[in-house]
Amino acid sequence: MVVSAPPKPTSTDARPFLKWAGGKTKLLPQYQPCLPQRWSRYHEPFLGGGALFFRLQSGENPPAVARLTDVNPELINVYRCVRDRLGPVIALLELHQLRHSKDYYYDLRSQHELPPVERAARFIYLNKTCFNGLYRENRKGRFNVPMGSYKNPGICNIEMLTAASEVLQRCEIEQEDFTHVLDHAKGKRDFVYLDPPYFPISATSNFTSYSRDAFGAEQHEQLRDVCLKLAKRGVKVMLSNSNCEFVRELYDDSVFELQEITAARSINSKAKNRGKITELLITTY
Numbered sequence: 001m002v003v004s005a006p007p008k009p010t011s012t013d014a015r016p017f018l019k020w021a022g023g024k025t026k027l028l029p030q031y032q033p034c035l036p037q038r039w040s041r042y043h044e045p046f047l048g049g050g051a052l053f054f055r056l057q058s059g060e061n062p063p064a065v066a067r068l069t070d071v072n073p074e075l076i077n078v079y080r081c082v083r084d085r086l087g088p089v090i091a092l093l094e095l096h097q098l099r100h101s102k103d104y105y106y107d108l109r110s111q112h113e114l115p116p117v118e119r120a121a122r123f124i125y126l127n128k129t130c131f132n133g134l135y136r137e138n139r140k141g142r143f144n145v146p147m148g149s150y151k152n153p154g155i156c157n158i159e160m161l162t163a164a165s166e167v168l169q170r171c172e173i174e175q176e177d178f179t180h181v182l183d184h185a186k187g188k189r190d191f192v193y194l195d196p197p198y199f200p201i202s203a204t205s206n207f208t209s210y211s212r213d214a215f216g217a218e219q220h221e222q223l224r225d226v227c228l229k230l231a232k233r234g235v236k237v238m239l240s241n242s243n244c245e246f247v248r249e250l251y252d253d254s255v256f257e258l259q260e261i262t263a264a265r266s267i268n269s270k271a272k273n274r275g276k277i278t279e280l281l282i283t284t285y
């Protein structure tokens with residue numbers, strides 16, 4: 001009997017391999033018409049699950065060069081290991097998949113100081129099996145999300161990881177603060193997509209406040225200044241944020257165009273607070 005090998009994943013199959021709070025997959029159809037026409041270098045300084053980056057791979061204009069960055073060192077370690085050490089990551093994930101149980105989850109969650117590949121596989125395993133795919137740390141910077149309840153958490157999706165690894169080969173991946181985008185995006189061939197932790201629309205809506213690196217009004221002001229500098233250089237800037245007075249006032253400069261996007265809010269512990277809201281998509285081109 002001849003058994004043919006499964007088709008090799010291509011860049012058109014690449015999609016986010018992590019669940020990420022604030023991930024943009026559902027909004028991408030609304031973003032599509034707002035993308036710039038001409039550019040060749042892509043920068044995503046708040047990478048998270050990288051929904052837009054992966055979607056661009058299957059578009060008419062996949063980025064020739066991409067620089068993907070985030071302040072979260074564990075997240076960046078995962079992307080680098082998926083790019084450079086996929087075989088060992090998959091081998092460990094297969095083991096985690098086989099052993100998955102409540103005890104196993106909490107045992108692995110409590111392990112620290114592991115080498116990079118082990119940390120990457122641990123991160124993916126916890127991401128797929130924890131409550132709502134949330135990433136939250138305690139004050140010591142230890143991941144502290146409880147286990148979720150999934151019948152089939154899809155811990156090791158080899159095809160998805162292989163497709164992601166393939167497109168990540170062309171990317172520079174760094175752990176850094178968003179302000180460093182100014183060192184790299186220099187002119188009109190650069191397109192920067194910024195998706196920061198949103199400014200809260202209410203006192204209870206900011207789930208990102210659990211993380212080590214809080215992102216408050218001061219950081220949002222700094223981010224607006226970065227956008228102004230980029231725009232002056234002719235860089236094409238696109239930014240997502242919540243639709244609230246603070247953000248509208250912050251981007252009240254003729255260089256920015258503000259558009260409302262309709263979104264379903266899913267990260268809210270109270271079901272009655274999950275509904276349709278609008279967000280802002282802010283562009284400079």
Ligand SMILES: C[S@@+](CC[C@H](N)C(=O)[O-])C[C@H]1O[C@@H](n2cnc3c(N)ncnc32)[C@H](O)[C@@H]1O
Nearest residue numbers: 020022023024046048049050051071177178195
């Ligand atoms: C809303 S999420 C991005 C979601 C992503 N666009 C997606 O589709 O999944 C925001 C990201 O910003 C990162 N972040 C928070 N503060 C940062 C900072 N000062 N510099 C760079 N990244 C930061 C967080 O680690 C998180 O991954």
